[in-house]
Amino acid sequence: MYVAVKGGERAIENAHRLLAHERRGDRAVPEVSLSQISEQLSLGVDRVMTEGSLYDRELAALAIKQARGDMIEAIFLLRAFRATLPRFGASEPVDTSQMRVRRRISSTFKDMPGGQILGSTFDYTHRLLDPVLTEESMPEQPVLAEAQPAVMPRVTDILGRDGLIESSPAEDAEQPVGDLTRDALSFPAERDLRLQNLARADEGFLLSLGYSSQRGYGRNHPFAGEIRLGEVEVEFMAEDVGFAVPLGAITLTECQMVNQFKGTDTEAPSFTRGYGLAFGQSERKVMSMALVDRALRARELGEDVVAPSQDEEFVLSHSDNVQATGFVEHLKLPHYVDFQSELGLLRKLRKEFHDANSAPDAMKEAAE
Amino acid sequence: MTTIAEMPAGFADKVLSAQSTFRSVMDAMARPGSVQRIEAASGVPSPMMRGSAAIALTLFDQDTPVWLDAAMAATPNVAKWIKFHTSAPVIAGSSVCSFALIADARALPDFEEFSFGTGEYPDRSTTIILQVGSLTEGPAYELRGPGIDGVAILRASIDLPDLLDRLSLNAKLFPRGIDLVLVADDAVVAIPRTTRLTAKEG
């Protein structure tokens, strides 16, 4: 006698209970708080906000806690929440030249107006595990200096004054900025949609693609023109009052790559641009993004599309880790109906193969 | 000038009214020629009918440019009501509209004045919401095509003498084409681009 497998509902409930138990871990250990995550795992929070497309440190911290530190799962949680939010409109474009800069480096000039500001970075740390951190510890207070009131021009603006770099395209009121969360992406995709896609893209995917372009798969001679980190004001144009209302400040990292120059019969040669922008401090992300943005401009700049990083459909269709993880992991779902169909076909083909090869003619031929 | 207080209301229950109206329209589109009823009640700015008002509240929004015929645009009431309740842009050029609202069938512009969509994106085409005299009385038509088990009979009073010619031209464009939604009071019949219409003999 055979009884069909049942009880999926209870299995799911029990699995969720076990998951909650394992998330908590050893109950004798104090529970991690959202503010601890937000304050002490802040770069993880920045990544989740960036790829989750939602600027909310507390919700991102909650997502990381709920996801047990699985960043893609946390990004997914934040995205799913974002999809349910009502939309009041779009903010005014943020002006990063007005950023209150906390860190700013350029690899193209030794010094420039506003100077280099090293700020907080792992860059020159020696990667030695620090035994002090195995216990609770209180680091020294940071060194303070007077804030410089001067606005820091962007390095690309300095180059742009002499026409040495292509100008950024001017805003076109007739050409509304696309939004791939509101319309399905179609190809060819213009730069507004490409940049939105890259801003939401998986950091690891962009890192590998950007790296591949440096190693010669679609090389575009990048210089890190400038990377800046700091706070910018977000403003919203309220139709009722007729002017832009400040909503608050957000932390952004911006990267402007200065890339190989290009000229035509009618235009003097100038450097080209690659751009990256992310929430929080996300330097690896914005640098990778800028490399890939530049690579994806191949079509526009009349370059041959020969490498994966230049292939718009390939990059944009596979950059989203929430989509990618869903489809890879869906292989865990039952597929036995299709498998049975395939199994049946395979058995039939094998039987025909054996019948054909064991037929008298075949044996005779084999003997000859 | 109409104030907001004087403007006809939208759905009392937005969520469920939109759902039931959509199902009526979906059933109409899936079974061309079948007469579906709109049950959801809302305010109706003249000269719209109950059915077209409910369809507007269900399907229009900021992403769907809407074109009004001269009869609909005779007073600002309809445009104001649509903008207020749905945020849909009411536009002057019919060629890029998602929906066209037609109160006077005799003055319906040629189908070429609307969007047929493209070969790559035939979905980017205009849906015409055409108010007619009746969807139960009048000359009989035979309908054939997807959604129809053999042949469907529709009796309707549609004041559009060249209806059959227009539809047969529309059919030749497939997969591009115009989709028609006929409304008479609370009754709705759809004639998507795949439906073939002939006058019923006798």
Next chain:
Amino acid sequence: MNAPTYNFAYLDEQTKRMIRRAILKAIAIPGYQVPFASREMPMPYGWGTGGVQVTAAILGVTDVLKVIDQGSDDTTNAISIRKFFEKTAGVAVTTSTLDATVIQTRHRIPEAPLHEKQVLVYQVPIPEPLRFLEPRETETRRMHALGEYGLMHVKLYEDIARFGHIATAYAYPVKVNARYVMDPSPTPKFDNPKMDNCPALQLFGAGREKRIYAIPPYTSVVSLDFEDHPFTRYKHDACCALCGAGESYLDEIVTDNAGSRMFVCSDTDFCETRQAEGHRGSESAPYAENRHA
């Protein structure tokens, strides 16, 4: 903190409108894939988000919902999706194919014939039937626009040259209303004939790939084939061990380490209904006993 609150059937009204418009165009252009701005859903892409969005956009308070995966109402993902709609829409649910007004499915079409009062919603992973022959969307879109399906016929013909058969066992391509070549979702080809001239409306949702398509009721759906290699259905050459059915699609169950196997209906409602009617297979217990097991 912003405490989440959710609308009837989860989706906000703006999203529902967008999906509803896509559904109407999909019905008007049978077999054509309408792009739509698929949302992140609270379940992963690839686990039925397209089907869930379509269901959420059509579902009303008077609907009776059935959800199946692999033909079964009791597979974990089917349960999970059914629970989601019970919770967010308060909708009545059933396992009975006959009683359901909306059936969401993954990988199967129910054995019992569908009727006019029903909508069948398919979960679709890769909606583009030409995708594995041509990965570029710009190319496949052009092929559909021109009705240029030579590539597909070449592929099927190469199968015949190599294997003596068309080597596609599931997601077997069909032509809808003599125009669009369409992916029926990964249903076994056994189910293909059920799509043809079906009284129910069939809707297909692909969330990750952001496409919705449809087959209106009573529409011609033809499995691609060749005159000398006509389309054939496949099922295991056996009867269901529980209900004795000889014409249903069967799952193979391996029963011991020696490779013994038996076959049972993949459609659990079909099988249980037959058992309730008194049908018996080689391995079935008396019906009442089985029920309570």
